[in-house]
Amino acid sequence: MALIVQKYGGTSVANVERIKVVADKVKATRDAGNDVVVVLSAMSGETNRMIALAKELNATPSAREMDVLLTTGEQTTIALLSMALHHLGVDAVSMTGDQIRMKTDASHSKARILDVETENLQAHIKAGRVVVVAGFQGRCENNNITTLGRGGSDTSAVAIAAALKADECQIYTDVDGVYTTDPRVEPNARRLDSITFEEMLEMASLGTKVLQIRSVEFAGKYNVPLRVLSSFKDGGGTLISYEENKMESPVISGIAFNRDEARLTLSGVPDQPTVAAQILSPIGDANIDVDMIVQNTVGNGKTDFTFTVHRDDYLEAKVLLETVCQELKAEAVQGNNEIAKVSIVGVGMWNHPGVAKTMFETLGEEGINIHQIATSEIKISVLVDSKYLELAVRALHKAFELATEPKEEK
């Protein structure tokens, strides 16, 4: 008998009919002989409806009160699913964030989990009950209601699975797993049966929006096997774990991309040790996230400094950079907001020399110019013109033979 934590997102509990489907899935898992803890989000649309209501009363609603408001969403769904389970003859009990003692820090709307007490949960599980827990919510030391931020129900589920030492944490969502790349760009994209935590982190942060990145980090940290499955389609989904499946050790696992990049270069900057900080401080102060950073020293005591930001932040960042340019007596600010990032990700990459070469050759053959390259141990990212994004993804997907199941290695 295994202990399974199942998390269902907002679209999976969006209405009465879908809640009934979730109840059926939970019952099936239970009937297969497992203990089950279910973690739920609010009905999709509810959170936005409540935010709109709040904004009508106060353009800048207090974060504390916003958390009081939004946590009603999961409290609603846990009660409803429990009733649906009772209707199927399944013993079930709902628990709010405070009832399972999900302790967080006091950062309203983006609280971090400090501890999950398992005593109450364990007692119900031992009594043979399915426990239906409100995700996304907790309580701080002062007994104020907190939330973990958008998508925080994934994090709740992983934290509960870790605390209970669950055998698997299943995240039910509207996609049926992690794909080699976005099937909307490459119709031959293939669902991966398994992927490592590290790969998943690179895939998620690079724009494959399947799981909240924090929940993947969390699962990796506590070694909770994580499985992404569809609420609407049957299938085994994708298992995310540390275990390298020897039967399946591809060179690269997938291709991630991000359409909305913009690139800024400050050229002819005097090459001093503090220059990177001087350039990036005003950007950070303006709450603009910086992604890839490259510094090239061009000789003669001057350097070129390049970084990327989200396209929406491009104009603001450019204005800030022009001020920095004057202060540092640099030569020029150049920018390009028609840029996309394409990355190949795979833990097997560095056992296979020539991966980078294959990537660059493939792009070269298609006539795609590379603006910038960044590498980590398990990924290579390149910046290309936006217009080449789909072409680059498809060419790389083919070059690395991602559409076919990898064969066993000898």
Place this chain on the structure above:
Amino acid sequence: MALIVQKYGGTSVANVERIKVVADKVKATRDAGNDVVVVLSAMSGETNRMIALAKELNATPSAREMDVLLTTGEQTTIALLSMALHHLGVDAVSMTGDQIRMKTDASHSKARILDVETENLQAHIKAGRVVVVAGFQGRCENNNITTLGRGGSDTSAVAIAAALKADECQIYTDVDGVYTTDPRVEPNARRLDSITFEEMLEMASLGTKVLQIRSVEFAGKYNVPLRVLSSFKDGGGTLISYEENKMESPVISGIAFNRDEARLTLSGVPDQPTVAAQILSPIGDANIDVDMIVQNTVGNGKTDFTFTVHRDDYLEAKVLLETVCQELKAEAVQGNNEIAKVSIVGVGMWNHPGVAKTMFETLGEEGINIHQIATSEIKISVLVDSKYLELAVRALHKAFELATEPKEEK
């Protein structure tokens, strides 16, 4: 500086515009130099919407989960009102039933309050904050979410006012006070400035649905002055307290009535000591509330036993009574489901002999036959044919001069 507890019902917080009106009222009370604790219901319609949702999933939803579901309603309104108060520059903080430690017994959907801890409330009040509390909800010993039943927010407000020793508990509703009788029946009905707890209890239980009767009992028990006011109209409302206003000591305060009565008589019952219990046991077992009971001994060892029930229960009660009739070898079951009850209520009644005489004479002059009479210390009730209800109410309202302000007594 006084401490005022204000309770706003569902229609008063039904939408964003009304919540803004409530915020204005709270601010005005605060600006007048008072400490304020606000107790809220759910937006009107929300509770019914949630019950409908639950019934779609389970025809007989668990009472525990129903409480989890329904308590989201007040949690929503307390957050929204707090935001609206912040917008007006009023320091305010919301608190759920568990955060103020509203301890109840474990009777889901109709829990009784055991204790209200005031420590948290007092701390916020002392810090100069308006505390916005979720009515209707509490927690039992096992930390399960409980509710006090429909209208329980009134009871929450009174319990909090009692615990805090508040100077006044103001119940804002959609009527502007307690009237001498229902203005829809007698357009000359007059709003009472004050009424005693005892009178209010008689008025409420007799069908003037202004306040939940439990909250009036509670207020009386803890001597919390209770004021009924309109959320929509200005005005002083009606103060309910123990204090007899010497300036205003009417003989009777008002006329209550109940349209939906039915009367059943078992005649020719052998006159034995246990007969009342034998007749009423099956009625009680069927969860039928019995109101007025009269037993007349007619001589020759036989008695007639008469009682009233709600009209909806008439047929079921009649069937039960026919079985009892056979068992007791009584003579006959008679019934009338076209009956109404009219009552005059007033603490001054018994200092004024002739009140009953005036009542019976007035009804007699209008040709209204009285089927049954019941009296308590502060009320006289009569049963009349339903068709005479409005006529009886208007005639009595006139006979007791209720439309005019009472004069000071010498």
